[in-house]
Amino acid sequence: MDSDEDLIAAYMEGDEHAFAQLVERHLKTVYSFAFRFVGSQSDAEDIVQESFLKVWKNLKRYSSRSASFKTWLMHIVRNTAIDHLRKRKQIPFSAFEDDEGKSLFEDLSDEAPLAEELFAQAQDSKEVEKAVLKLSPAYREVLLLYYGSDLTFEEVAAILGAPTNTVKSRHRRAVVALRETLHRK
Amino acid sequence: MEQFKKLVPSEKVRQVLYGLGILFVAMLIFHAGVVTGSHRHFPGKAGPGFGLRGPGFNVQLPRGFIPNGHGSVGTIQNVSTSSITLQTRDGATQTVLLTDKTSIRTQSGAASSTALSVGQQVIILGTPNDDGTISADLIRATPDSVRNPIKR
């Protein structure tokens, strides 16, 4: 199977089918993130279309030296999703600039019970989906990128433009916040 | 149409474009050089301006040639033993000095100054002097010069 970079190179040479293959390969990942991030199918479809359009427009500027294609793609998808929510005024401008969870959750160590609880609740994934949607966008995106898009912390950090340690601590706080949200139900 | 679609974006056309581009840049530098240099070395002789006129503007662009530098082309108005006077293509008067080194030629070959007469079309090659005259090295009389193909 051709790598993403091979498909991009083929598209640049004039192979129109290569871009379609790229879309097909990453469509599920992109749609999953968009859908779980905004919680609406029609909005997710808009975000997916807009994201791939941006990818097509900027493909000439993409360089595999700076990031993998998936990382670059998810960076675009994430920004498109945020812009989409901002346009609908569903999130304030400052939502990504404060570490809002930091003061609420002191104890970040007991993650094992969290995992068991969440696994037990996996039967009712709708509840978990709703809980994820209730999280702040900053926590939501870390969870979706790390668990839903099969990315490493380093790749998530590259997408978010933040240091890896910041992403890791944000992830810990996101898991704790998710637990709190589920407990409040 | 298909051939056009293949031909036009081809590498050869691209190379032609690059060649023309290089020529354009070279000509631009040449034009700038002629315009600045002619004012210094041939004061008052630089080619008349190319005028662009319109409501509220009147722009003179230098044409970039020096009509009477190291040569001249025109019609003889006056002949003497030591000089001839020409009326050049742009209507100016040019004095051309005859020296021992001046070689005169007609359709028949080498000739003397007696072969020159008023009304004759001549081509002059020579050395410009500080007083605006040209010391002729070669005077070539032509039966009729190249006709202006574009009447203006």
Added chain:
Amino acid sequence: MTSKRDMAFFTKVEPPQHLFEAVLAYIALARRRAARIRLAALGTVMVVSVAALVPSINYAIHEFYASGFYDYLSLFFSDSSVAFGHWQELSLSLAESLPSLAVLLLLGFSIALLWSLRRIAPNVRMAMMPIQSA
């Protein structure tokens, strides 16, 4: 650390069946729109350069005559040995009589025409492409 296995509810969501075609159609539409804008701009450049090329050719021919360039050049054909004998004055006269502005205008419009023709060809195909709606 919570393992990814434990967060199994973050499974990927199957996109709607029409989404793949919708994405490609969306891009094709944007591509066609961009091609049409480029075509309009290039078409304008082409028309203007063709319109300007004819008078600039006339102007160049006139200027080459007015400057005496043709006359100096004719010496190579009428008196070639003499012309080569006075090659220095002749070269300078040719250089001095070169109507550089006319040549610049001619070159400029020719380059604009050739460039616009070259760019128009691929854009024509893209601009006329039909879009299949999803």
